[in-house]
Each structure stands twice: as structure tokens, then as C-alpha cells.
Amino acid sequence: MFNVGFLLIGKTPNQIYMHILIAVGLNIYKGCFLSKKGVYKMKVDVIPTVDEIKIEDVYQRTVVIVDILRTSSTIISALTHDCIHIIPVETVIEAKQLKNHHPNYLVAGDRFNKKIPGFDLGNSPLSYTTASVSGKTIILTTTNGTRAIQKALKGENVLIGGFLNGTKCIEKALSLKKDIVLLAVGERGKFSFEDGIASGFLLDIIKNNFQDNLEVNDFGIAMYGLYKFYENNFIDVIKQTTSGKKIKQLGHEEDIDFSCQKNLYSICPYVHYNQQNIVISLED
Numbered sequence: 001m002f003n004v005g006f007l008l009i010g011k012t013p014n015q016i017y018m019h020i021l022i023a024v025g026l027n028i029y030k031g032c033f034l035s036k037k038g039v040y041k042m043k044v045d046v047i048p049t050v051d052e053i054k055i056e057d058v059y060q061r062t063v064v065i066v067d068i069l070r071t072s073s074t075i076i077s078a079l080t081h082d083c084i085h086i087i088p089v090e091t092v093i094e095a096k097q098l099k100n101h102h103p104n105y106l107v108a109g110d111r112f113n114k115k116i117p118g119f120d121l122g123n124s125p126l127s128y129t130t131a132s133v134s135g136k137t138i139i140l141t142t143t144n145g146t147r148a149i150q151k152a153l154k155g156e157n158v159l160i161g162g163f164l165n166g167t168k169c170i171e172k173a174l175s176l177k178k179d180i181v182l183l184a185v186g187e188r189g190k191f192s193f194e195d196g197i198a199s200g201f202l203l204d205i206i207k208n209n210f211q212d213n214l215e216v217n218d219f220g221i222a223m224y225g226l227y228k229f230y231e232n233n234f235i236d237v238i239k240q241t242t243s244g245k246k247i248k249q250l251g252h253e254e255d256i257d258f259s260c261q262k263n264l265y266s267i268c269p270y271v272h273y274n275q276q277n278i279v280i281s282l283e284d
Helices: 013-033 071-080 092-101 145-152 166-175 193-209 218-230 234-238 242-249 253-259
Strands: 041-047 062-066 085-088 106-111 137-141 157-161 180-184 213-216 270-274 277-281
Touching: 041 193, 041 218, 062 071, 062 145, 062 166, 062 193, 071 085, 071 137, 071 145, 071 157, 071 253, 071 277, 085 145, 092 106, 092 137, 145 180, 145 277, 157 166, 166 193, 180 193, 180 218, 193 213, 193 218, 193 234, 193 242, 213 218, 218 234, 234 253, 242 253
Parallel strands: 041 180, 041 213, 062 157, 062 180, 085 137, 106 137
Antiparallel strands: 085 277, 157 270, 270 277
């Protein structure tokens, strides 16, 4: 086993956890992504938190936003149930101001997993039913996910992915023929197990569908290893994570079960500009 002890001196617990994941993943799974000389190479990087994303990481690349609990899952659910489109904003004030200009829009979101007072909807994907969102435009602000979308806009393309739509999302990402970034959004600047393992799930789909040469960063290989290790019981493990426990304590355990269903939907939300707003919708 690769000795990472010297890397851990002076590190925070979150950094130590990530170093161990990387070391284990590299030790076991590095051989899955060996380079092949003379063959077209696609780069796939996994970024562990929204705070670590840089312009050079995403420039001219396709970015997939991975925020399993719960923004990605909520967006996928809303568009599946015939929401027209979603306008992501960073702050509650922005959401309220936009609502004042467009009274017919729904305003939705959460702060620290709780519905914002006075909003039409929270951030539970199960509340985005056909009855509640069909034919509607939704203004959405969440603790981490909508900020990640804003930061990813320096990329060539921005897609929303997760367990619910993994195959369709990666099919779309590969069709764009750009290097890919999987942004594991995290929780308030810290790595989240559920976003990391979901990134590993998406990387597994890439590996199975891209027959040429893949170049994956070290953290990506670690997340691939994490997913393969927990592939058969990852939902139970997610329920024991920091985010999972918080959501369970708030009475939303069913959101975890729902969000962790693999390939339930065959849609891929994409982020683009529509007049003055950033919007998330489905392709025509």
C-alpha cells in the first residue's frame, strides 16, 4: 500500500480523508485507466468541492454538476415532471427580487436542508410533482448546488447529473466531444461522500461507454474506486454520512432513497443563457 503518512501532517480532517481516498483508489484502480499510445485521449477530472473549482479547470470543457442531496436530484425531478425551466440564483434576495418581477414564477429552495420561509417549494425532489410544477418556471436557490452552477458557467457546456439520470447525462456529455469535469459539489466547502461516490458512478459509465483512451485525475480514480467498493450498498452508507444524517433528522429519508435510484429518468438538464437569465431546461 502506498504510504501517505507524510502527506497528512498539518492537514485538516477533511483533507486527510481525501488523501486516504486518493491513495486507496490509486493503489487498486490505477490500472483501469492506463494510457494507450496513439489513441485519442479524453480527459476526465473529478473536482472534490465547489470551492476548489478554477477557471482553468473548466475552460472549453463540459462540466457535470453532481449534487445528489439534493439540488441535482430536484432539478432532474422538476424537469421530468414538465417544469418549463429553472432559473438558478445564488441568494435568497435574488430569488425574491426575481419573483417580484415575475409573480407567476414559483420560488423554491433551501438553506441547510430546510425550506426557505415563504417559498412555494423547498429542495425535496419528491415535492416536484406534475401537479405542482407542470408548465411552471421555477426560481431556485440552494445552499450549495446553485452556487456551483454559477461557478461552472466558465465551462463550454454545463449539465446536471446524478444517479437518477447517469446514463443519459454521460451519453450527452460524450456526444459533445469535449473533455469532462465532474464537479462533486460538496457541503459548504467540504467534501461530501454522496457527491464523490456519484461521481464515481458517472465515471464508471464513461469508462464503459468510451472505447478510446481516458485520462482521469487522481481524485477521479479514487472516486471510481469508492463507487466500485460500495456499489452494492452505497445507499445505506450515504444514509450514515453527515448530509444523510441531517436529512434523516429532518424527516426526509425518502429523499435519499429516491435520489439514489440509478437511471430512473432518461433526461439531461443543461444550463444555458436565455435573455438575461441563466436557465436550466431540456433540449428541444
